[in-house]
Amino acid sequence: MTRDRAIARGIARWFSEHARELPWRTSPRDPYAALVAEVMAQQTQIARVAERFGTFLARFPTVHDLARARAGDVLALWAGLGYYRRARNLHAAAREIVERFDGRVPSSVADLRTLPGVGRYTAGAIASIAFGRPEPIVDGNVARVLLRIDGRDVTGAEAQGHAWARAADLVALAPDPAAFNEGLMELGATVCTPRSPRCSDCPVRAPCAARRAGLQDSIPKPKPTPRRTTLHGLCLVVRDRRGRCLVERRPEHGLWAGLWQLPTWESRRGFPRAEAIAAEMGVAVRGPITTIVRTLSHRRVRVRLYEAIGPARANLCRARPRSRWVAVGALAGLGVSSLQAEALRVAGLYSTPSPQTRRPGRIRAD
DNA sequence: CATACGTGGCT
DNA sequence: TAGCCAAGTAT
Numbered sequence: 001m002t003r004d005r006a007i008a009r010g011i012a013r014w015f016s017e018h019a020r021e022l023p024w025r026t027s028p029r030d031p032y033a034a035l036v037a038e039v040m041a042q043q044t045q046i047a048r049v050a051e052r053f054g055t056f057l058a059r060f061p062t063v064h065d066l067a068r069a070r071a072g073d074v075l076a077l078w079a080g081l082g083y084y085r086r087a088r089n090l091h092a093a094a095r096e097i098v099e100r101f102d103g104r105v106p107s108s109v110a111d112l113r114t115l116p117g118v119g120r121y122t123a124g125a126i127a128s129i130a131f132g133r134p135e136p137i138v139d140g141n142v143a144r145v146l147l148r149i150d151g152r153d154v155t156g157a158e159a160q161g162h163a164w165a166r167a168a169d170l171v172a173l174a175p176d177p178a179a180f181n182e183g184l185m186e187l188g189a190t191v192c193t194p195r196s197p198r199c200s201d202c203p204v205r206a207p208c209a210a211r212r213a214g215l216q217d218s219i220p221k222p223k224p225t226p227r228r229t230t231l232h233g234l235c236l237v238v239r240d241r242r243g244r245c246l247v248e249r250r251p252e253h254g255l256w257a258g259l260w261q262l263p264t265w266e267s268r269r270g271f272p273r274a275e276a277i278a279a280e281m282g283v284a285v286r287g288p289i290t291t292i293v294r295t296l297s298h299r300r301v302r303v304r305l306y307e308a309i310g311p312a313r314a315n316l317c318r319a320r321p322r323s324r325w326v327a328v329g330a331l332a333g334l335g336v337s338s339l340q341a342e343a344l345r346v347a348g349l350y351s352t353p354s355p356q357t358r359r360p361g362r363i364r365a366d
Numbered sequence: 367c368a369t370a371c372g373t374g375g376c377t
Numbered sequence: 378t379a380g381c382c383a384a385g386t387a388t
Binding site for chain 2: 047085195255298
């Protein structure tokens with residue numbers, strides 16, 4: 001169809017002039033770098049990814065470097081990015097690429113989908129952007145852009161189905177599938193934004209049905225916010241006379257899986273009793289020094305921070321199965337959640353600056 | 367189809 | 378302020 005051809009060409013052309021400079025947008029593209037960037041970008045704003053991508057690639061420049069890394073080192077490098085299963089999956093994917101694909105990132109969607117952590121979107125993104133294949137991709141940006149262009153005020157599976165079908169139609173018409181797909185996402189990220197879209201700057205404002213009907217602000221409808229249960233926790237700062245601090249590794253599954261933390265007691269019903277924990281650990285405690293509150297995608301976490309009074313005996317780590325003593329200076333090398341990083345900062349054990357005190361990102365549109 | 371899974375910027 | 382949402386995937 002002529003309209004679709006104009007849309008596909010218009011977006012690709014717009015991208016060639018308005019693409020943001022991002023560290024993985026090299027020419028030629030490195031498929032391994034594309035894999036890292038795409039996994040890092042899952043449910044994560046590009047500005048956050050751009051801050052962390054270079055460090056990751058510097059530490060693990062090739063898929064072989066990542067494949068032979070230790071899991072704890074990969075997780076530590078991922079600390080603060082969230083959705084930590086991505087780091088484990090990426091590590092496992094690198095090992096599979098070395099073992100099953102001779103160290104080369106596969107180029108077909110079918111092969112890519114066999115890698116852990118690589119779903120429909122990520123497989124399409126790598127196949128199209130790194131290898132130039134005409135494969136469709138749909139992320140949050142693309143779904144919004146295509147729903148608006150077609151004026152389809154639908155949600156859920158119907159919206160997803162429409163977006164994937166239209167993405168496939170359009171990418172098949174694009175002379176450069178990579179530029180079209182990336183342009184579609186870039187357009188959603190910088191122009192066709194969820195609120196206050198800048199239609200006057202849009203390369204497809206002419207064929208856009210939502211704009212013609214004045215519906216660009218109401219498509220798509222916002223999703224209802226899911227209910228959050230509250231998780232209560234008590235963290236204990238315990239130090240010994242040799243400048244070490246007691247830390248423990250979280251379980252391998254669930255929230256913050258495999259990350260390190262101050263010894264923590266959790267409860268769904270309210271804050272754990274400090275007296276009981278002090279008795280269990282055989283230490284006197286004072287606090288709470290502070291209470292840290294974090295809102296996650298699916299729950300609210302409230303943690304009270306206590307401090308053991310005086311140096312603890314060295315064999316205390318046997319009271320907690322997954323705990324060990326770590327020199328305070330080495331804490332920064334452990335993978336911890338952003339909540340734990342805050343707790344360690346408050347306790348004076350951590351010198352890494354908080355995200356809020358860091359310089360803002362320097363990604364600009366145009 | 368619903369839920370678990372993080373974090374932080376923006377309005 | 379409190380939601381909304383971000384280059385989603387696995388179960």
